[in-house]
Amino acid sequence: MGKLLLTTADAIGQALVARIAAGEFHQGDRLPAERELSEHYRTTRITLREALGQLEQQGKIYRELRRGWFVAPPRLIYNPLHRSHFHAMVERQGRVAETEVLDARPVTLDHALAQTLAMHPGEEAWRISRLRRIDGRAVLYVEHYLNPIWFPGLLTADLTRSLTELYSQRYGIQYGGVRFTILPGPLPAFAAPALKVAAGSPGLFITRINRDQHNRIIDCDHEYWRYDALCVDVEA
């Protein structure tokens, strides 16, 4: 006793990584509260937060608003050239996928979206907003914009299913060519809460414009990903 330990942020970070590696905390586990950790390591909250911030930067832990710190799962390997059969892709990587439908309704196209879909401004498209989880963690907020002409009655279908399968089984439409853009940037206020991060947190905005087997543009996706949830991987 009587000895004051001045633990550095580096040392705390290494100790936490060692505890994760030793299996004391598993992927997706919540770490003890900051107060508890700072008492355990006999350090200040400032030093502890520095340590946690370093681990966050290394992708080893992540934070959820008001919930605390969690051990980070591996990133999803994602090839946007392949059709986004989200559930199949996630399950092939040994993980559990979930889709929640947040909203599905007709919307009036603005100029930019009309151009994307090769439709006219003011025309109606269908917008399906969904939240997708991997192993229970929300990683992707996505808005699908569909040209209704190809999909009569789709809005009343079970939209928690793969759209790819629905297109194929119900409408005989297969995906053909795809064009995608990846824009890194802060997550907008309409997507961040569903992903349980603060608006402005770093994210990845991926748009995909999809054509069918006859090279007609059938839909486009606006995907908002947690930056730490995926690794884009393309071979050509």
Next chain:
Amino acid sequence: MGKLLLTTADAIGQALVARIAAGEFHQGDRLPAERELSEHYRTTRITLREALGQLEQQGKIYRELRRGWFVAPPRLIYNPLHRSHFHAMVERQGRVAETEVLDARPVTLDHALAQTLAMHPGEEAWRISRLRRIDGRAVLYVEHYLNPIWFPGLLTADLTRSLTELYSQRYGIQYGGVRFTILPGPLPAFAAPALKVAAGSPGLFITRINRDQHNRIIDCDHEYWRYDALCVDVEA
């Protein structure tokens, strides 16, 4: 006088955007100092910084460490499936490219790099570290790792040039297949200073493994981009 104006961050942001749109500030221009702006808008530094932070999130301005705020240029449209003829790509988009060689030397391969290059750990590869600018702004810190067997004498060549051209003209090597991964995440401490951002600022880490016309792995690139400098665009 005697009237205290309480300007909101939103109002200041709109005023600044209007001044940029009106041509008072051009792309790449430095904005007036924060003190000057807060006096001009009769507001606190806190509110002013909130306004500047909002514009940064919208991609309209960006910050350089210790230098201040600048009007953001458009993002580079980048297709990693095409060979990184950086100068040609930038110039096709009507902009000015520059390459600075930071370092070029033999390095001993660790396990991960050896695997990437289909070489053995402990073998020597060549590492060329370069900084690339668009219109004078540092946007990309890149490390090229080359298998020396294909490129005798390359380290003494003019490495500010396009490697693509050098490979082709001096060694008869053309690029063939490519595999790339895109990993969004904080910029590491060895790359951030050259890009004039704080370590941990959001960035994009792109790795590319390149094969030649005979399908042999010839080099790999580790690219560290400012997140706001590029938009990845791929069509297939």
